[in-house]
Amino acid sequence: WNILADDSAGRPLAQTAAGRAFLLTAEVIVTKISEIKPRIHRAVFQCEACDHTVEMIQDNERELKEPLRCPPETGCGLSAGRSGETRFNLVMNISRMVNNQWIEVQEVPENVPSGAQPSRAHVLVEGELVNKHLPGQRVVVNIIPVVHSEVKRNRKTPMFDIIYHMVSSEHESTPFTEIKITDEDRETILEISSRSDLLHLMQRSIAPSIYATGVMHYVKRSLALQLFGGVSRLNQDSTRLRGDIHILLMGDPGVAKSQLLIYMSKLSPRGMYATGGGVSGAGLTAAAVRDDFSGGGRFALEAGVLPLSDRGLAAIDEFDKISEEDRRTMHPAMEQQRLDISKGGVKATLNTRCSILAAANPTQGRFSKRGPNESVIHSFKETGLPPALASRFDIIWMLRDEARVEDDERIARHILEVRTRGISEAKIDEAMEYDIREAEEGLIFATGYDESEHLTIEFLRKYIAYAKRNIHPDLSVDAKALILEYYTNERQSFNRDDQYGEVDVIPITPRALEALIRLTEAHARMFLREVANADDAKMSIAVFRHWREEAGIEDESELISGVSVQQRNAAQVIRVTLRDIISERGVASMNDLLNRTASKGITEYQVEDMISKMLQSGELFSPRNDEYSFAR
Numbered sequence: 001w002n003i004l005a006d007d008s009a010g011r012p013l014a015q016t017a018a019g020r021a022f023l024l025t026a027e028v029i030v031t032k033i034s035e036i037k038p039r040i041h042r043a044v045f046q047c048e049a050c051d052h053t054v055e056m057i058q059d060n061e062r063e064l065k066e067p068l069r070c071p072p073e074t075g076c077g078l079s080a081g082r083s084g085e086t087r088f089n090l091v092m093n094i095s096r097m098v099n100n101q102w103i104e105v106q107e108v109p110e111n112v113p114s115g116a117q118p119s120r121a122h123v124l125v126e127g128e129l130v131n132k133h134l135p136g137q138r139v140v141v142n143i144i145p146v147v148h149s150e151v152k153r154n155r156k157t158p159m160f161d162i163i164y165h166m167v168s169s170e171h172e173s174t175p176f177t178e179i180k181i182t183d184e185d186r187e188t189i190l191e192i193s194s195r196s197d198l199l200h201l202m203q204r205s206i207a208p209s210i211y212a213t214g215v216m217h218y219v220k221r222s223l224a225l226q227l228f229g230g231v232s233r234l235n236q237d238s239t240r241l242r243g244d245i246h247i248l249l250m251g252d253p254g255v256a257k258s259q260l261l262i263y264m265s266k267l268s269p270r271g272m273y274a275t276g277g278g279v280s281g282a283g284l285t286a287a288a289v290r291d292d293f294s295g296g297g298r299f300a301l302e303a304g305v306l307p308l309s310d311r312g313l314a315a316i317d318e319f320d321k322i323s324e325e326d327r328r329t330m331h332p333a334m335e336q337q338r339l340d341i342s343k344g345g346v347k348a349t350l351n352t353r354c355s356i357l358a359a360a361n362p363t364q365g366r367f368s369k370r371g372p373n374e375s376v377i378h379s380f381k382e383t384g385l386p387p388a389l390a391s392r393f394d395i396i397w398m399l400r401d402e403a404r405v406e407d408d409e410r411i412a413r414h415i416l417e418v419r420t421r422g423i424s425e426a427k428i429d430e431a432m433e434y435d436i437r438e439a440e441e442g443l444i445f446a447t448g449y450d451e452s453e454h455l456t457i458e459f460l461r462k463y464i465a466y467a468k469r470n471i472h473p474d475l476s477v478d479a480k481a482l483i484l485e486y487y488t489n490e491r492q493s494f495n496r497d498d499q500y501g502e503v504d505v506i507p508i509t510p511r512a513l514e515a516l517i518r519l520t521e522a523h524a525r526m527f528l529r530e531v532a533n534a535d536d537a538k539m540s541i542a543v544f545r546h547w548r549e550e551a552g553i554e555d556e557s558e559l560i561s562g563v564s565v566q567q568r569n570a571a572q573v574i575r576v577t578l579r580d581i582i583s584e585r586g587v588a589s590m591n592d593l594l595n596r597t598a599s600k601g602i603t604e605y606q607v608e609d610m611i612s613k614m615l616q617s618g619e620l621f622s623p624r625n626d627e628y629s630f631a632r
Contacts, residue, residue, distance in 0.1 A: 012026040022144065023142055023143075025141070025142050026140070026143065027140050028121075028140075029105065029136070030105055030137045031104050031105065031302065031303055031308065032289075033300060033301050033346065033348070034103070034299070035300075035346045036100070037100060038098065038099055039061060039099075039100045039126070040058050041057070042055060042095060043056050043064070043095045045067050047070040047087075047088055049078050049086040050075050060148070064090075066088055068081065099131075101126075102123070102125070104120060104123070104300075105121050105123055106119065106121075107119050110178045121162075121164050123141065134351075135301055135307050135348070135350055136306075136351060137351075139169045140172075142168045143167065144165045145163075147162055148163065175468065175469060176270075179269055185466075199523070202460075203220045204448065204453070205454040205455040206220040206223050206263070206264070207256075208452075209448075210259055215397065215399065219249070222547070223247065223357070225540075228468065228525040229244050229468065229518070229525070230517065230518030230521035231472050231521050232244070232337075232353065241514070242335065242514075243518060243521065244355040244356075245395070245518050246357075246358075246392060247357050247358070248390070248393040248395070248396045249358070249359045250361075250367070250379055250383065251397075251398065255400070255401055258317050258359065261315035261357055265315040268461075270310075271313040271314075273317070274315070274317070276319050276321040276326075277318045282302040283322070284316065284322060284323075284333075285306055285326055285350075286302065286304050286339055287301075287302050287325075288346060304326075306352040307352055310353050312354050312355075313355045313357060315358075317359050319360040319383075320361055320362075327385070333352040337353045339352060367400070395544075396551055398551060442458070443459070444459045467525050470528075471524075471525045473521050473529055473530055473536075474531055475520065476531050479532045482537040482541065483513070483541070486516070487516070490508040516537075516544055519540035519544060520532050523540055524536040573600050574602060577596050577597050578630075586629065587624075587627045587628060590611075593607055594607055615628075
């Protein structure tokens with residue numbers, strides 16, 4: 001063979017020279033697995049003429065080799081084939097079978113140069129190595145490339161396919177080993193962690209080109225905490241407590257949601273960016289597809305964005321446009337952080353242990369203004385997403401494009417400054433100008449457009465990887481006391497019944513308590529503290545309280561059901577009034593119902609909407625026009 005190899009140093013899968021068998025070692029991500037099937041490894045054939053058996057090793061997984069002639073030394077010596085004198089039959093019960101499985105792997109993103117596509121490879125796994133790999137896993141594989149001629153219309157062609165046979169594999173045991181941290185880096189990280197303004201430094205390091213005003217300060221602060229995350233824990237009863245923080249950004253067009261997501265995906269180790277409407281195939285979770293590499297029509301399980309982001313961050317833009325299948329599977333993927341898949345004969349449990357940063361837009365272009373008694377759930381419904389999905393997010397931010405004279409001028413000046421200080425991309429591509437991004441390579445600090453100091457992307461990635469790899473904080477007694485005090489005070493301050501004594505307001509639930517713990521652990525991890533103290537708890541409570549005040553959350557059950565306490569109260573008033581009228585007159589007319597409920601603050605729209613729902617559910621029936629009675 002005389003095949004020229006790529007000059008892709010450090011990228012084994014990008015090498016195309018495979019004319020001879022040699023061992024390659026590569027760090028890869030498993031993206032797809034097929035179902036398991038048996039293959040004949042050592043086939044035994046029997047000659048029809050003399051009953052002599054011939055053993056043949058099957059080293060080509062795409063073709064069954066048969067004997068051309070019965071050996072004259074031990075058999076009859078007759079030839080086989082179309083015009084042959086004998087035939088050979090496969091003897092299955094004494095042939096040796098071996099399980100095999102195809103997997104598809106691709107290079108890890110950090111080994112791929114900017115602008116290049118990650119190389120993919122089809123790997124044949126056999127014997128004890130079968131059923132040891134799942135989509136989304138990072139493994140170091142030892143593989144041998146094998147060349148096969150492409151076959152079209154039963155004829156070989158001069159084109160060749162390269163497949164790989166797996167010799168062994170090693171699963172990752174320590175996360176973020178792909179980010180190299182030197183002793184000098186470690187000393188610098190420890191020094192920076194002792195800064196009193198560390199939180200503000202981290203906040204400024206999140207998308208420095210995006211001007212932070214108003215609520216954007218708190219948005220960037222929460223994103224900084226999301227990068228570090230809390231501590232995932234396993235209990236004795238095998239239950240798992242999530243440590244990753246999920247954040248949703250909802251907002252009008254032009255409020256920099258997409259820029260934040262793209263920056264966060266670059267900043268986070270193992271970050272991945274995707275759009276809800278642009279994800280095909282496996283989507284966000286996983287899908288069973290006809291495999292395209294074994295040629296046998298098998299089903300293969302293909303990993304989506306979340307399994308591929310395992311132990312990283314998934315930035316999902318246009319979250320409102322995700323498919324119906326993804327909407328159904330997002331709940332376990334976000335809370336339990338696992339997907340139990342049984343599709344196309346392939347059964348597997350995929351890990352989705354990643355933070356989710358999502359951005360959603362309204363179906364009508366812009367969000368309508370919320371009323372005085374309406375929470376962020378009113379806006380969430382305008383995205384078309386199921387309300388219950390909102391409860392899976394630890395923080396929901398509403399970013400509005402509102403006219404404020406002072407802020408508008410500052411933002412405009414900042415945009416003009418960013419625009420004029422940038423260098424033409426065409427000139428950089430043509431090497432006419434120096435790429436300003438290369439100026440930050442090897443640096444720790446950089447200066448923003450407002451002359452403020454922030455950490456470079458390269459160093460911040462090292463800081464985050466070091467913290468997540470080495471720091472696993474527990475809550476101190478003081479931190480627990482502060483969180484408990486906030487939780488119980490919130491529960492008691494709004495724990496009241498409505499006028500009928502049946503509808504409770506639940507301002508905060510244990511799910512929110514877990515979010516508070518995650519934020520506290522994340523703040524402690526940022527400061528490289530093994531024990532989260534009172535300062536960590538105070539900051540997490542401040543961030544948590546601010547987003548809930550911005551969102552207008554007074555009843556957390558609204559996050560789960562999508563129905564506010566005002567709506568539940570109105571429904572209860574209508575139901576009780578209906579019961580009273582029907583008990584008095586046998587039936588309730590619409591006029592009577594409207595007259596009696598109007599004095600209790602219930603609108604005509606609320607009454608008509610409630611009656612319509614009760615008719616659809618079969619709870620009411622209408623014997624005559626505009627008259628209603630309970631179904632017996």
